Amino acid sequence: MTWRTELERAAARLREAAGAADEVEQLLRDDASRLAATGVEQRRSELAERLRAAAAQAATGWLGEDLAAIAPGTPVWTDAPSTEAVRIGTAEIDDAPAFPALAGLLGKGHLVCDGDAADPRVAGMLQSLLLRITAANPNLELSLVDGVTLGQVFAPATALVDAGIAGPVATDHLALGRVLTAAEKRLTELRDIAARGQSIADQPFHLIVIAGLPPEVGTSMRERLAALAHAGPSARCHLVLCGWKQLPHRESLPAIEHATYLHCKEGEVRLGSLPLPVRLDAAPPPSLVRAVYGSRAQQRKEAGELSVADLVPEVLWSASSRNGLSTVIGRDQAGRSQGGDVEVAFDDATPHWLIGGRTGGGKTVFLLDVLYGLATRYSPSELELYLLDFKEGVSFTEFTPSPLDPSWIPHVKAVGVESDREYGVAVLGALRAELSRRAGLMKRAGATRLARLRELRPETPLPRIVAVVDEFHVLFAGNDRLAGEAVAHLEELARKGRSYGVHLVLASQTISGIEALYSKKDSIFGQFPLRVALPGAKHLLDEGNDAADGISVGQAVINDAGGIKGRNRTCRFPDASSAEDLLTGLRRQLWERRDSDVEPVVFRGFDEQHLEDDPRFADLAPTHAPVALLGRAVDVHMSSVGYQFDRSPGRHLAVLGTSAVAADMLAAAAVSLGRQHEPGSVAFEVAATAVGVEDTARQVVSELEAGGHECRRLAPGSILNAKRAKPTYLVWFGADGADGQPSALRNLLLHGPADGVHLVGWWRGARRFLDDIGGSAGREHCAGVVALNIAGNDLAAITGGYERAWEARTNRCLVIDRHAGTQTLAVPYVRPGRLDGLPVQDIPGKVESR
Numbered sequence: 006m007t008w009r010t011e012l013e014r015a016a017a018r019l020r021e022a023a024g025a026a027d028e029v030e031q032l033l034r035d036d037a038s039r040l041a042a043t044g045v046e047q048r049r050s051e052l053a054e055r056l057r058a059a060a061a062q063a064a065t066g067w068l069g070e071d072l073a074a075i076a077p078g079t080p081v082w083t084d085a086p087s088t089e090a091v092r093i094g095t096a097e098i099d100d101a102p103a104f105p106a107l108a109g110l111l112g113k114g115h116l117v118c119d120g121d122a123a124d125p126r127v128a129g130m131l132q133s134l135l136l137r138i139t140a141a142n143p144n145l146e147l148s149l150v151d152g153v154t155l156g157q158v159f160a161p162a163t164a165l166v167d168a169g170i171a172g173p174v175a176t177d178h179l180a181l182g183r184v185l186t187a188a189e190k191r192l193t194e195l196r197d198i199a200a201r202g203q204s205i206a207d208q209p210f211h212l213i214v215i216a217g218l219p220p221e222v223g224t225s226m227r228e229r230l231a232a233l234a235h236a237g238p239s240a241r242c243h244l245v246l247c248g249w250k251q252l253p254h255r256e257s258l259p260a261i262e263h264a265t266y267l268h269c270k271e272g273e274v275r276l277g278s279l280p281l282p283v284r285l286d287a288a289p290p291p292s293l294v295r296a297v298y299g300s301r302a303q304q305r306k307e308a309g310e311l312s313v314a315d316l317v318p319e320v321l322w323s324a325s326s327r328n329g330l331s332t333v334i335g336r337d338q339a340g341r342s343q344g345g346d347v348e349v350a351f352d353d354a355t356p357h358w359l360i361g362g363r364t365g366g367g368k369t370v371f372l373l374d375v376l377y378g379l380a381t382r383y384s385p386s387e388l389e390l391y392l393l394d395f396k397e398g399v400s401f402t403e404f405t406p407s408p409l410d411p412s413w414i415p416h417v418k419a420v421g422v423e424s425d426r427e428y429g430v431a432v433l434g435a436l437r438a439e440l441s442r443r444a445g446l447m448k449r450a451g452a453t454r455l456a457r458l459r460e461l462r463p464e465t466p467l468p469r470i471v472a473v474v475d476e477f478h479v480l481f482a483g484n485d486r487l488a489g490e491a492v493a494h495l496e497e498l499a500r501k502g503r504s505y506g507v508h509l510v511l512a513s514q515t516i517s518g519i520e521a522l523y524s525k526k527d528s529i530f531g532q533f534p535l536r537v538a539l540p541g542a543k544h545l546l547d548e549g550n551d552a553a554d555g556i557s558v559g560q561a562v563i564n565d566a567g568g569i570k571g572r573n574r575t576c577r578f579p580d581a582s583s584a585e586d587l588l589t590g591l592r593r594q595l596w597e598r599r600d601s602d603v604e605p606v607v608f609r610g611f612d613e614q615h616l617e618d619d620p621r622f623a624d625l626a627p628t629h630a631p632v633a634l635l636g637r638a639v640d641v642h643m644s645s646v647g648y649q650f651d652r653s654p655g656r657h658l659a660v661l662g663t664s665a666v667a668a669d670m671l672a673a674a675a676v677s678l679g680r681q682h683e684p685g686s687v688a689f690e691v692a693a694t695a696v697g698v699e700d701t702a703r704q705v706v707s708e709l710e711a712g713g714h715e716c717r718r719l720a721p722g723s724i725l726n727a728k729r730a731k732p733t734y735l736v737w738f739g740a741d742g743a744d745g746q747p748s749a750l751r752n753l754l755l756h757g758p759a760d761g762v763h764l765v766g767w768w769r770g771a772r773r774f775l776d777d778i779g780g781s782a783g784r785e786h787c788a789g790v791v792a793l794n795i796a797g798n799d800l801a802a803i804t805g806g807y808e809r810a811w812e813a814r815t816n817r818c819l820v821i822d823r824h825a826g827t828q829t830l831a832v833p834y835v836r837p838g839r840l841d842g843l844p845v846q847d848i849p850g851k852v853e854s855r
C-alpha cells in the first residue's frame with residue numbers, strides 16, 4: 006500500500022471521527038498531482054500540516070488542544086460541542102509529533118482499547134480524555150469502572166463523583182453489573198421516548214469509561230457490553246472500553262460495533278487503521294483538572310439545587326386546595342435539563358406521607374421546606390396546620406411567636422414541642438372529631454367529596470388540614486392504653502382523611518420498632534403512599550428498593566407508590582436551616598396578611614403555666630358557680646382546668662403530694678375563687694401548717710385582701726373549730742393529721758358545703774389523707790382530688806377508681822372530679838420560676854417514697 010493511499014485512509018478515518026475531514030480529503034485530492042512531483046519528505050510534511058489543520062477544525066479547544074497549553078482559568082463550555090471528535094493523542098511521523106489523533110465519541114461511537122489503565126500510557130490517555138469530555142460537555146452523565154487499579158486512575162475525578170456527575174467508581178464485577186443494568190434501563194427509557202416521536206437531543210450523554218475490566222468478568226457481561234455498544238449511540242450512550250482483549254483459553258471476544266480500536270503494543274500504539282504510531286496524551290496538569298472538575302461540580306450543584314427562595318411562589322396565597330395541596334420541594338438530578346422540579350402533593354393519590362431518615366438526615370429541614378412551600382401557596386382558609394414534635398428540639402417553634410419575634414404562621418393552629426404522648430393523642434383525637442364533623446356535613450349536604458362539599462357550602466370554612474407528627478413512634482412507646490388510642494386515631498385518620506381533607510405526615514427515625522409492635526402495620530402504613538426516604542431511612546421503601554442507600558444529606562428519594570421499585574425520584578432539597586433571614590421575612594409577610602389574631606396554641610412539655618396568663622382568669626367575675634382554676638389541660642387548646650364549688654355534698658378540693666407545687670395550686674385556686682365573689686359575700690381562712698409555705702400563704706392573704714375580701718389567718722389548733730358565720734373557703738396548706746381533730750374535719754367535709762363552707766387543702770401524704778377523711782368510707786365527702794407526686798395505687802385507693810395507670814411526672818397533675826366523673830391531665834399553675842427553684846426531688850414526677 007502506498008504512502009498516499011495510507012494517508013487517504015487516514016483522512017477517511019479522520020472524517021469518520023470528526024465528520025470534518027471532507028475538507029482534508031479535498032485537500033488530499035487537490036494535492037494529488039503535486040505529490041508526484043515533490044520529494045517524499047516534503048509531501049509528508051505538507052500532508053501532516055494539512056491534517057493538523059483539519060484535525061484542529063474537527064476537534065477545537067477542550068476537545069483538541071494540547072491540555073498542557075490550556076490555562077487553568079479557561080472556562081468550561083456552556084453549550085454542547087458541535088463535533089464528535091476528541092483527541093486522544095498525537096500521530097507521529099518518524100518519532101516526531103505530526104498531527105492530533107482523534108476518535109469519534111459522543112454522538113458517534115465508542116473507543117475500545119486492548120490495553121488497560123495498568124499501562125501508564127492508557128491511564129494518562131483516560132485521564133486527559135475524561136477531562137476533555139467533561140470540559141466540553143455541559144450535559145453529561147458518567148459511569149466510571151476500574152477493575153485494574155482499584156479506582157486509582159479516576160482519583161482526580163472525585164469532585165465529579167461528589168457532585169453526582171459520575172456515580173461512585175465501580176471496582177468489581179458486581180458494581181460493573183449495576184452500572185450495566187442502569188445503562189440498559191436508561192437505554193430502554195430513551196428508546197421509548199424516541200419511539201413516541203419525542204426528541205432525545207436534549208438528554209444528557211451517558212459515557213461509560215471502563216479503565217480495565219474486573220478479572221471476574223465473564224462471557225455474559227462481555228456480551229452485555231457488546232449489546233450496549235450496539236444499541237448505545239442511538240440512545241446517547243457511549244463507551245470507552247479499555248482492557249478489551251482476547252484472553253488465552255477463553256472464547257472469542259464479541260465485536261464492539263461503532264468503535265474506534267486502539268491497539269497498545271509493546272513500544273507502539275496504533276489507532277484504527279491510521280498507518281502511524283500514536284503517542285497517547287499524558288495525564289493533564291493537576292491544576293487544570295481541579296479547575297475543570299471544580300467548575301463542573303459547582304455548575305451541577307447550582308443547576309441541581311433549588312434555593313429556599315425557589316420554594317416560594319411568585320404570588321402568595323393564590324392556590325386553591327379544592328382538589329389537594331402541592332408544593333415544589335427540590336430538583337431532580339436526572340430531569341434537570343427538563344426543569345426537573347419535584348413536587349409533592351396531598352391529594353387522592355398521596356393523601357398521607359411517611360418520612361424516614363436517621364438523626365441528622367435532614368428530616369426537620371425537609372419538613373420546613375414543605376411547610377413554608379405550602380404556607381406561601383395556600384391561605385389559612387385553604388390550609389390549617391397541626392405540628393407535633395416528640396423529640397427534644399426546636400423543629401416547629403419557628404412557626405410560633407417568641408419574645409423576640411411576635412409573628413407566627415397564621416395557618417398553624419397548634420404546635421407541640423417536646424410533646425407529651427397525651428398531647429399527641431389529644432390532637433389526633435381532635436382531628437378525628439373534625440373528621441366526624443365533616444362527615445356529618447357531607448351527609449347533610451349530599452356530597453361525597455370535599456371538593457363538592459366546598460361548592461355546596463361556600464360559606465363553611467373547610468380548609469385542608471395537614472398534621473405533622475415528628476418522631477411519631479414515641480406515641481406507641483409503652484404499648485399501653487395511650488398507644489392503643491394513638492393507633493386507633495391514626496388508623497381512622499389514615500383511612501378516612503383522604504375523603505375529608507385531613508392529611509397526615511408521619512416522620513420517624515425508624516418504623517421497624519413499630520412494625521414489631523403492631524401487626525396492623527400494613528393496614529396503617531399501606532395508607533401512606535408517599536414515602537420520603539432521607540439518608541439512613543430503614544424499612545421505608547420496599548424490600549429490594551435500595552434507592553436511598555447511597556444518598557447524602559440534602560437529598561431525598563420521593564416515592565409516590567408506597568415504596569415500590571421504579572417509582573423513585575431522587576432530588577435535592579434546599580437547606581432551610583441556612584436561610585433564617587429569608588424565612589423570618591416570609592413569616593412576617595404571612596403574619597401581616599392574617600385575618601385573625603388568634604395565636605397558635607403552643608404546647609411545650611416543660612413550660613411552666615401561670616394563672617395570670619390564663620385568659621379565663623382575666624375574665625372572671627362574681628358568679629353563683631365559682632370555679633377554682635388549677636392549671637391547663639393537656640388538650641389541643643390547652644383549655645384551663647377548674648374545679649367547681651357549689652352547695653352539693655363533697656364539694657371540697659384536696660391537692661395530694663409532697664411537691665411544693667401543691668402550695669401554688671392552692672394559691673391559684675384561692676385567688677381565682679376570690680375573683681368570683683363580691684367582697685364581703687364570703688370569708689377566706691388561710692392556715693399554713695406545712696413547712697416552707699409561709700410566703701405563699703402570706704401572698705394569698707394579701708391578694709385576697711387586695712380584692713376586698715375578708716381574710717383570716719388561722720393558727721394550728723384552731724383551724725377546724727373556728728366559728729363560721731358566712732360562706733367560707735378554708736385554704737389549708739398542710740392538712741395532714743387534720744390539726745389533731747379528724748372528726749371535726751370529717752364533720753366539716755360532710756356538712757360544710759350545705760352552709761357554703763368548702764375546704765381547699767393540701768395533704769403531703771396520700772395515705773394520711775385517706776386516714777384523715779375516714780378511709781374509703783369518706784371518699785364521697787371530698788369529690789375533688791388533684792394528684793401530684795403520688796403513686797397510682799394510692800390514688801386508686803383514694804378515688805376507688807382505676808387510676809392505677811397514673812404515673813406522676815414533672816409538671817403534670819391529674820385533676821379528678823368524682824361527681825362530674827372527669828379526670829383531666831393538666832399542667833399545674835405555679836408561681837413564675839417555681840420549677841427552676843425546686844430541688845429535683847421535690848419536682849412532681851418523683852413519686853413519694855414510703
Ligand SMILES: Nc1ncnc2c1ncn2[C@@H]1O[C@H](COP(=O)(O)OP(=O)(O)OP(=O)(O)O)[C@@H](O)[C@H]1O
Binds near residue numbers: 364365367371560582
Ligand atoms: N437540604 C440540605 N442541604 C444542605 N444541608 C442540609 C440539608 N438538610 C439538612 N442539612 C444539614 O443537616 C443538618 C441536620 O438536618 P436536620 O436538623 O433537618 O436533621 P434531622 O433529621 O431533623 O435531625 P434530628 O432528627 O437529629 O433533629 C442541618 O443542620 C443542615 O446543616
